[in-house]
Amino acid sequence: MLDWLISLWSDPNTRWILMGCTLLGLGSGVIGSFTFLRRESLLGDTLAHAALPGVCIAFMLHEVKSASLFLIGALAAGIAAVLCVSAISRLTRIKSDAAMGIVLTFFFGIGTVMLTHIQHSGSGSQSGLDKYLFGQAAAMVTSDVYTLMGVSVLLVAAAILLFKEFKLVSFDPGFARGIGLPVSLLEHAMLILTTVAVAAGIQAVGVVLVAALLITPAAAARYWTHRLPVMLAFAGLFGALSGASGAAISTLGGSIPTGPVTVLAATLLFVISMLLAPERGLVAKTLRHRSMKANYARSAAERSALNPAEGGNSK
Amino acid sequence: MNRESKQSMSVAPLTVSGMTVAYQKKPVVEDVSFTLPEGKLVALIGPNGAGKSTLLKATLGLVPAIAGEVSIYGDTYKKMRSRVGYVPQRESVDWDFPTDALDVVMMGRYGHLGWIKRPGRKEKELAMDTLEKVGMADYARRQISQLSGGQQQRVFLARALAQEADLYFMDEPFAGVDAATEKAIIALLVELKKAGKTVLVVHHDLSTVEEYFDHVLLLNKKLIAAGPVETTFTPELLHETYGGKLAIVSASGRQTLVGEQ
Numbered sequence: 392m393l394d395w396l397i398s399l400w401s402d403p404n405t406r407w408i409l410m411g412c413t414l415l416g417l418g419s420g421v422i423g424s425f426t427f428l429r430r431e432s433l434l435g436d437t438l439a440h441a442a443l444p445g446v447c448i449a450f451m452l453h454e455v456k457s458a459s460l461f462l463i464g465a466l467a468a469g470i471a472a473v474l475c476v477s478a479i480s481r482l483t484r485i486k487s488d489a490a491m492g493i494v495l496t497f498f499f500g501i502g503t504v505m506l507t508h509i510q511h512s513g514s515g516s517q518s519g520l521d522k523y524l525f526g527q528a529a530a531m532v533t534s535d536v537y538t539l540m541g542v543s544v545l546l547v548a549a550a551i552l553l554f555k556e557f558k559l560v561s562f563d564p565g566f567a568r569g570i571g572l573p574v575s576l577l578e579h580a581m582l583i584l585t586t587v588a589v590a591a592g593i594q595a596v597g598v599v600l601v602a603a604l605l606i607t608p609a610a611a612a613r614y615w616t617h618r619l620p621v622m623l624a625f626a627g628l629f630g631a632l633s634g635a636s637g638a639a640i641s642t643l644g645g646s647i648p649t650g651p652v653t654v655l656a657a658t659l660l661f662v663i664s665m666l667l668a669p670e671r672g673l674v675a676k677t678l679r680h681r682s683m684k685a686n687y688a689r690s691a692a693e694r695s696a697l698n699p700a701e702g703g704n705s706k
Numbered sequence: 707m708n709r710e711s712k713q714s715m716s717v718a719p720l721t722v723s724g725m726t727v728a729y730q731k732k733p734v735v736e737d738v739s740f741t742l743p744e745g746k747l748v749a750l751i752g753p754n755g756a757g758k759s760t761l762l763k764a765t766l767g768l769v770p771a772i773a774g775e776v777s778i779y780g781d782t783y784k785k786m787r788s789r790v791g792y793v794p795q796r797e798s799v800d801w802d803f804p805t806d807a808l809d810v811v812m813m814g815r816y817g818h819l820g821w822i823k824r825p826g827r828k829e830k831e832l833a834m835d836t837l838e839k840v841g842m843a844d845y846a847r848r849q850i851s852q853l854s855g856g857q858q859q860r861v862f863l864a865r866a867l868a869q870e871a872d873l874y875f876m877d878e879p880f881a882g883v884d885a886a887t888e889k890a891i892i893a894l895l896v897e898l899k900k901a902g903k904t905v906l907v908v909h910h911d912l913s914t915v916e917e918y919f920d921h922v923l924l925l926n927k928k929l930i931a932a933g934p935v936e937t938t939f940t941p942e943l944l945h946e947t948y949g950g951k952l953a954i955v956s957a958s959g960r961q962t963l964v965g966e967q
C-alpha cells in the first residue's frame with residue numbers, strides 16, 4: 392500500500408495527474424456548494440451532458456485532442472443548453488426541471504451520435520474521445536493539467552473574492568437586488584463558473600458523472616457545519632480527496648475509468664458524513680434522541696416517586 | 707444631518723404614481739398612486755391576492771412594472787437606495803441555509819460595504835446592537851433554522867434596522883409570530899417613528915390597525931383609498947376594499963373588523 396503510494400508520487404507523470412485531479416475536485420467542490428445551496432443540482436447534470444456534443448464538434452473542427460479546445464466547446468454547448476432551458480420554461484408551461492430533463496437528454500443524444508460517428512471515421516478511432524464518457528485521467532498530458540490548475544485557481548479565487556455577494560444572492564436574491572447588487576449578473580457569473588468547472592472536469596471524470604463532483608461533496612459538507620465558509624472548505628476538501636482517489640486508483644492500470652472511482656469516493660465521503668457528522672449526522676441524532684428519552688423517563692419516574700398519587704392516576 | 711432633515715421636510719419619503727404591474731396578461735396592481743407622509747407608520751391593507759406584496763416589490767424594483775413612477779425623497783430609487791430598508795416576507799428565503807442570526811443581520815450592511823470588502827468589527831458591533839434591540843442578542847450565533855418563526859422575523863427586522871435607512875418597507879412582519887414578537891415589533895416601529903422614519907407595513911389583522919398605525923392604504927388591485935386612519939379606516943371603505951369577504955363584529959362596544967384570511 393505504502394509502496395504503491397510512494398510509486399505514485401515518484402512517477403512524475405502520475406504526480407501531475409494526481410495534482411490535477413485533486414485541484415479539480417477542490418474547485419468543483421467549492422463552486423458546487425453554491426449550486427447545491429441554490430437547489431440547482433440538476434443544472435450541473437444538464438451542463439455536463441450538454442458538453443458532449445460541444446466536445447465532439449470541437450474535435451471535428453480541429454481534428455486534435457486538446458483540453459483547452461474541448462473546454463471551449465463544452466462551455467459553448469453548456470451555454471446553449473442553459474439558453475434552451477430558459478427559453479422552454481419561459482415560452483411554454485413546462486417547469487424548469489422538466490425542461491432540463493428534456494435538454495439534457497437531447498444534447499446527450501446528439502453527442503452520442505456524433506461520438507459514434509467520430510469513432511468510426513479514420514482519425515477518430517485513436518482519438519480516445521470515447522474516454523470522455525467516463526473519464527480517463529491517465530490520458531491527460533501536462534498541458535491538460537495546467538488547464539485544470541488554472542480553472543481551479545479561477546473557481547476558488549472567485550468564490551473567495553465574491554464570497555459575500557454569492558452568499559447573499561444565494562440566500563436572499565430579493566434583498567440583494569434591493570440593496571443594489573446586480574443579481575442577475577452575479578447569477579450568471581455563478582452559472583458560468585459552474586459551467587467552467589463541469590467543462591474542465593469532463594476529461595478526468597467524464598460527462599456522465601462529472602456533476603457528482605459538484606454536488607456530492609457539497610451535500611456531504613453540509614452535514615458538518617452551520618457556517619458557509621466552513622462548508623466551502625469541507626466541500627473543497629471532500630472534492631479534492633475524491634479527485635485524488637479517482638486518479639490514484641485509475642492509474643493502477645487496466646482500464647479502470649477515473650469517473651466512477653471518483654464518484655464512488657465522493658459518495659463514500661457523503662455516506663460517512665451522513666452517518667457520523669456531529670449534530671446533523673444520523674448516529675448523533677439517534678443518540679441525542681435516545682438520551683432525551685431516557686432523561687425524560689428518569690425525571691418522570693422521579694416525579695411520580697415524589698407524588699405517588701399522580702403516578703397511580705396515570706395508570 | 708440638519709440640512710438633510712430640513713431637505714426631507716419638504717419632500718415626501720415616497721411618492722408612487724400610476725403604478726401598474728402584471729405577471730401574465732391581467733394587471734394585478736392597476737394605476738396606483740399615493741404619497742406617504744414623513745415620520746408615520748402606514749399600513750397597506752387589502753384581501754389576499756390584492757397585490758400588496760406586488761406593489762411593494764414593484765416600488766423597490768424587484769418586479770418590473772409596466773407603468774408607473776416611484777420617487778423616494780424626491781429622487782429615483784437607484785439614487786436613494788441607501789435610505790431604504792426592506793423586510794421581505796419570511797417565507798421568501800430558505801431558512802436551512804448555513805448561516806447564523808448575526809451573519810444575516812450583517813447582510814444589512816452589505817449595501818454600505820461595497821464589493822469584495824468583508825464586514826469587520828464595526829459591522830459586527832452594529833449587528834449585535836440591532837439584535838439587542840429586537841431582543842435576540844442571546845441567539846446571535848444560533849443557526850437560523852433553529853429559530854422559531856417569530857425569532858426569524860425578528861432577525862429579518864434586525865437586518866433592516868442594520869441598514870440604517872429612513873424609509874422602511876415591511877411585508878407582513880406580524881404574520882405567524884407569537885404575541886411577544888408582535889409586541890417587540892410594535893415597540894420597534896414606534897421607536898422608528900420617533901426617530902422620524904417612515905414605515906410602510908403590509909398588514910392583514912384589521913383589528914390592530916387603529917392601535918398600531920397612523921395612516922392606511924386600502925388596496926384591492928386598485929387603490930381604494932389612502933389617508934389617516936381616523937378618516938380612511940371606515941366600514942364603508944373597508945367594505946369597498948374587501949367586497950363581501952368582510953364581517954363586521956361588534957364586541958364590547960368597540961367595533962372589530964375581521965378580514966377573511
Ligand SMILES: Nc1ncnc2c1ncn2[C@@H]1O[C@H](COP(=O)(O)OP(=O)(O)O)[C@@H](O)[C@H]1O
Nearest residue numbers: 729730734752753754755756757758759760761
Ligand atoms: N410571481 C408571480 N407570478 C405570477 N403571478 C403572481 C406572482 N406573484 C403574485 N402573483 C399573483 O398576483 C396577485 C397578487 O399577489 P400578491 O401581490 O402576492 O398579493 P398579496 O400580497 O396582496 O396577497 C395574486 O393573484 C397572485 O396570484
Ligand SMILES: [Mg+2]
Nearest residue numbers: 758759760795
Ligand atoms: Mg403578500
